[in-house]
Amino acid sequence: MQQHDILWTPPPALREHSQLARYLAWLEARGLGTFADYQALHRWSITELEPFWQSVWDFCGLRCVVPAERVLGRREMPGAEWFPGMRLNFAANLLRHGEGEGASREAVVCHRETGPEARYSYGQLRRDVGALEAFFRRQGIGCGDRVAGVVTNGYEALVAMLAATSMGAVWSSASPDFGAGAILDRFGQIAPSALVLVNGYGYGGKRFDRRGEFAAMVSALPGLRCVVSIRQLPELGHIEAEGVTGWDQALAQGEGNAPSFTPLPADHPVYILYSSGTTGKPKCIVHGAAGILVNHAKELILHGDLACGDRFMYFTTCGWMMWNWQASALLAGATVITVDGSPGHPDLHRLWELAVQERVTHLGTSARFLAGCRKEGLAPGQRFGLERLRLLFSTGSPLLPEDYDWVYRALPGQLLLGSIAGGTDICGCFVGACPLLPVRRGEIQCRLLGVDAVAMDEQGAVTDGRGELVCRQPLPSMPVAFWQDDDGQRYRAAYFETFAGVWAHGDFVAFTESGGAVIYGRSDATLNPGGVRIGTAEIYRQVELEPMVRDCLVVGRQVDGDVELVLLVVPADAGGLDEARRQALCRRIRTGASPRHVPRHIVAVPDIPYTRSGKKVELAVARLLNGAARADNHDALANPRALEQIRDCLAQAGLLPAAG
């Protein structure tokens, strides 16, 4: 199989009846345009930004109380002004399908490691949102306050977010497996007035009691006016701290109240998300209501072909923006199936089994999970059928061509594999899935509608080759601000310093002739041996195919004004890394990529460090290798010990600079 070979073509049913096909007919019927193909539609969407985004709003039936005076006021970046004059409520839009007969439709199904599954209708969800909002208001929480959650991916997290955003409070969440330090690094900056907390969580068949640490954390957040505690571990009591109310009690106190759905300006903050914070305190990224709504409607309804009656399950934690994305599936009237704990417990079949049991139509996971399934030789299609699955999303890191092959070998051929990429910064995607385009091996299908993305070389010229992923025009879901960044200096520094006036995302990318995209890794981790720019994913693509390798990471070591590549490898077995294996790895890299990609050093290590949302931590290792005394923020890592182990291995290999 070659890179870019077609693995899937849209069947006639999608070409005629998908939401995107209906949208095309809708545009034509309204005289907005007739488009021969997706590329023509995309061109229109970036040349006519205002009619395009208005058409998404209208086609998806989004609601506002006062319409906008126009779609775009100021259009310069940073600072583009979306939907000036509009007044709307975010939660009202997510719950709009729960009205009238919609009340009985299933809204949320929760699968937990720590208890039986639970099902909730849209009617129940609305009632609980109204009750929790009323409870919050009685505690003096209101518009503009921050409501923070340390919660698992389940029903309570959705209720709390909707209750907060219904009254105009800002929702921000972390996952309970974060260390208390990592949570305080985040919430300590935004000073929440309310905190919703679990007493512990289950992961991989084990139960983790977090009451002691979380009680201490409550004391370290002085602005709190109320704390709601969830007995995620039902055999344990609530967190013992001042002002704690149990979840059921809080709902009982507010029972009988409907959500207020307070109308607010388009840029009113709804979410605060965080950068990974591996090299310092996480940045607090503030997202606005209308921007998230219209962008998620586009991504989920048009690109994801999600509709009322569909069943949507994304494996995520509340510490990753894919949770916020998943919540927006309610916008389409879909049923959201939440899963907590480990995707690999009791084994890697868990997600596939749940997908069958819950008749899931849209399943989302990470490239790492799919690679794990390939390596284990799973064949979920043969084992479970999975005929209802229409779309499989993958993100978190670039999906290997071999994993495209695995998907179309091991899963039913009808499904669209939607590799998507963007991130926390836009709480969405620049490139991703399209039901009207073929899926090509190793390639993300397209630039999304309304996204004017190109690759730029280091001089700021658009290139057909590999370059920095930039977005040349504003997107509604670009952040409205960073928290406590009144002059916008940190915001500008994060995206607008590489090239003036355009958003540089920090990914290293190439767009293909057919309009698809291949991501080669983070651009700040690109390697420059002999002046040739190499994306880290180009090397992972080769190395991770070797059965002898369980995991790997590559970084550049500065030597005499040049860079030499250092490959860290976690061997898959007790065989370690002898000379024959090293040579085999080098051979594969040389033939699969190029001689330039071959590492100068290969070092065996016990583990590779990951962020809490599952990304390899290249920068912290590079800093270590190039003389930083210590990585800045161990709390940001899922497995901080890995960094210490790597330091020891690098020292043993004589690769660390002499102290002093």
Ligand SMILES: CC(=O)CC(=O)O
């Ligand atoms: C959509 C994404 O890009 C998600 C991520 O990888 O963080």
